Amino acid sequence: MRTLVFIPAWNEETSIGAVIADVREALPAADILVVDDGSTDATSARARECGATVATLPFNQGLGAALQTGYLYALREGYDNCAHLDADGQHPAKEVARLLEEVIEDRADLVIGSRYHASVGEAQADDYRPTLSRRIGTSVFRFFLTLATRQRFTDTTSGMRAANRRVMALFSENYSPDFAEIESLQLAVRQGLRVEEVPVRMLERVGGTSFLTPLRSAFFIFKGLVVLLVGQFRPRQAEAER
Amino acid sequence: MSALVLAAQSDTVRLTAQTRIIAAVLAIAFMFLILEMIRRNRLQERYSVIWFVAGLGMLAGAAFPGLLQVVADAMGVRDTNVALFSLVLFFLLGLALNFSVIMSRQAAQITRLAQERALEKARQQGREEARNGSSEQPLEAEEKRFQG
Numbered sequence: 001m002r003t004l005v006f007i008p009a010w011n012e013e014t015s016i017g018a019v020i021a022d023v024r025e026a027l028p029a030a031d032i033l034v035v036d037d038g039s040t041d042a043t044s045a046r047a048r049e050c051g052a053t054v055a056t057l058p059f060n061q062g063l064g065a066a067l068q069t070g071y072l073y074a075l076r077e078g079y080d081n082c083a084h085l086d087a088d089g090q091h092p093a094k095e096v097a098r099l100l101e102e103v104i105e106d107r108a109d110l111v112i113g114s115r116y117h118a119s120v121g122e123a124q125a126d127d128y129r130p131t132l133s134r135r136i137g138t139s140v141f142r143f144f145l146t147l148a149t150r151q152r153f154t155d156t157t158s159g160m161r162a163a164n165r166r167v168m169a170l171f172s173e174n175y176s177p178d179f180a181e182i183e184s185l186q187l188a189v190r191q192g193l194r195v196e197e198v199p200v201r202m203l204e205r206v207g208g209t210s211f212l213t214p215l216r217s218a219f220f221i222f223k224g225l226v227v228l229l230v231g232q233f234r235p236r237q238a239e240a241e242r
Numbered sequence: 243m244s245a246l247v248l249a250a251q252s253d254t255v256r257l258t259a260q261t262r263i264i265a266a267v268l269a270i271a272f273m274f275l276i277l278e279m280i281r282r283n284r285l286q287e288r289y290s291v292i293w294f295v296a297g298l299g300m301l302a303g304a305a306f307p308g309l310l311q312v313v314a315d316a317m318g319v320r321d322t323n324v325a326l327f328s329l330v331l332f333f334l335l336g337l338a339l340n341f342s343v344i345m346s347r348q349a350a351q352i353t354r355l356a357q358e359r360a361l362e363k364a365r366q367q368g369r370e371e372a373r374n375g376s377s378e379q380p381l382e383a384e385e386k387r388f389q390g
Binding site: 057073 | 353356357359360361363364367368
């Protein structure tokens, strides 16, 4: 059983080392791939020093393309399972290990780490406090994605996931570069894959700032809704093959 | 003012000889520009056909002004100017959409190309580290591979 943990990173030289060390400690058997999304700082070099394999995209392509690179690598190199987490230190690796367990035990094809899941409860409140615009965006997406997939999702934009080869095959071919997180969930459910949410603890970010300003958030939400709507009309795999 | 209203209400094409000559010269110059751009490799042939046809259309309109009247009648439009402008507008709209499709396809191709290169770099790093044997991590990875 071979496992790959990949970390999409864009200008995260300050936090990447700690994240790699964290993953190595929590998942000593897993290979680590850092997907450097065209960083202009020393992210690649830091990751290599820390012993990770680095896939460097020649220019910044966005999170979706970076994640797809990870799935593609996992698929081509023959890994049985893969997981990814953010490079900014918000995702504790031992939570990633719990997600991977679900996939290894074959209880789900794709597992999402949710920071909003009800059972996280008070422990969460101390560690992670989302901003207002993020809370609004989250609830809008939650509502529409639940409507589209008829499955309850609480944390639609979570960047902490674990997956098996079925998901790798799907995501390495069909992954929206603009709206990776949400459309991928919709796609996976529509293709009949078992998608499961697991409550996780997340931390405040170590370095850097979130890219979400109110105006951007509004645009982000609007774009997301259009993507979801279009996604509902995409052919399912079985139909497309016919 | 009343002259303008009369002109707007007139339902026949009235092109002066001067206008027609200017239009024809522009159309011919346009087609020469297209040919020249193909010759200098500034424009690929497959994108030039549509522009060349547009140039021919312009030339035809200048040579036979009655043509525009026929088109306007077919569209049920009284004013030939409206017919002309709406035709050109839809043509350009379609062209812009076509370019968006081409751009989307090329963006996807560029992304895949970048990803393939990134994967190749990662594999290369793995090979180099295995050859040097300096780093312990890739050797561990190799061992796991055999055990698994």
